[in-house]
Amino acid sequence: xxxxxxxxxxxxxxxxxxxxxxxxxxxxxxxxxxxxxxxxxxxxxxxxxxxxxxxxxxxxxxxxxxxxxxxxxxxxxxxxxxxxxxxxxxxxxxxxxxxxxxxxxxxxxxxxxxxxxxxxxxxxxxxxxxxxxxxxxxxxxxxxxxxxxxxxxxxxxxxxxxxxxxxxxxxxxxxxxxxxxxxxxxxxxxxxxxxxxxxxxxxxxxxxxxxxxxxxxxxxxxxxxxxx
Numbered sequence: 001x002x003x004x005x006x007x008x009x010x011x012x013x014x015x016x017x018x019x020x021x022x023x024x025x026x027x028x029x030x031x032x033x034x035x036x037x038x039x040x041x042x043x044x045x046x047x048x049x050x051x052x053x054x055x056x057x058x059x060x061x062x063x064x065x066x067x068x069x070x071x072x073x074x075x076x077x078x079x080x081x082x083x084x085x086x087x088x089x090x091x092x093x094x095x096x097x098x099x100x101x102x103x104x105x106x107x108x109x110x111x112x113x114x115x116x117x118x119x120x121x122x123x124x125x126x127x128x129x130x131x132x133x134x135x136x137x138x139x140x141x142x143x144x145x146x147x148x149x150x151x152x153x154x155x156x157x158x159x160x161x162x163x164x165x166x167x168x169x170x171x172x173x174x175x176x177x178x179x180x181x182x183x184x185x186x187x188x189x190x191x192x193x194x195x196x197x198x199x200x201x202x203x204x205x206x207x208x209x210x211x212x213x214x215x216x217x218x219x220x221x222x223x224x225x226x227x228x
Contacts, residue, residue, distance in 0.1 A: 035128040036069045036225055037087055039118060040094075043111060043136035044075040044082070046101040046172060051135075054172075054214045055098060058135075061218040062095040069225060073097040076136065079113030111136040112156035115167065115195070119159040131201070132160075133221065134169040138188035153191045160199045167195050168224075170217050171205035 040062065062071055071094045072087035085097035111134060122130060140150055160167055169192040173185075185208045196203040202224065204217040211217065 034068055036131055037072075037122075037128055038065070038069055038131045038133065038225070039072045039074055039081075039087070039122070040098075041074050041076055041081060041111075041114065041118070041132060041134045041136075042098075042101055043134075043172070044077045044101045044103075046103065046136065051172060052100060055100060057213065057215045057218060059095040059098050061222065062098070063091050065091050065222070066226070074118065075101065076111055076114035076134075079110050079117065081114050081118045110140045110152055111138060112140055112150070112152045112191070112195070115156045116152075116159040119156075119163045119165045122163060122165065130163070130165045131225065132165055132167045134167065134192075135172050136169065136192070137171060137173050137185075138169070138192040139184075140188075140191065150191055153194060157195055157198045160195070165199060166201045167199040168201040168221055169196055169203045170211075170214055171203070173208070173210055 040058070062073075065071055067089070069091075070087045070089050071085075071091060072083070073085040073094055074081040074083050076082075084099070085094045088094055115132065115134065118132065140152055159165075171189055171192060189203070189205050189208075192205070193203040195201075202221070204214075204220070205211075
């Protein structure tokens with residue numbers, strides 16, 4: 001487990017552009033060593049003005065996923081994942097389920113609670129890679145934003161690793177708490193970086209603001225999926 005200091009330092013030094021089946025279980029219909037089961041999670045409390053511009057890129061990405069990738073869409077709400085589309089082989093159907101977040105202040109509370117929720121209820125009938133892509137600012141409303149180390153982050157990492165989930169994230173501002181200074185934003189990014197690094201994924205961000213386009217991040221993410 002990394003210390004808070006080492007995680008904070010890693011973020012400071014990071015290079016820029018660096019089924020729900022009526023139950024609490026996310027079920028995948030099939031899977032083998034060559035298949036990937038992907039859940040795209042959006043923070044439903046996000047009020048990022050850029051997401052309206054980014055959403056078409058995200059839809060295009062989902063539609064273009066290779067045949068061996070099954071995909072589901074979910075929204076992080078009140079520490080849980082609300083499904084918009086169960087895991088499916090129909091990429092166009094999944095892409096159509098994407099919408100803008102509701103933008104309700106505090107509507108998510110903690111992306112790490114939501115990640116734990118998904119990890120613990122994600123069931124696969126056979127072996128296969130499980131991957132999450134979160135779009136969030138990484139702010140945890142249930143823990144001190146001035147502290148790097150967060151026990152809820154540690155729990156999310158534990159639950160993801162225990163259930164074989166690799167976590168990727170794209171940082172988008174506008175969720176969580178308003179009025180955050182640069183230090184608190186760096187802490188939030190460090191938490192996203194810690195979760196991704198310790199589960200074998202990658203965290204994408206461009207400084208402390210929203211990226212002009214998430215297309216380069218999605219291209220890199222797809223390349224990584226193809227190497228899973």
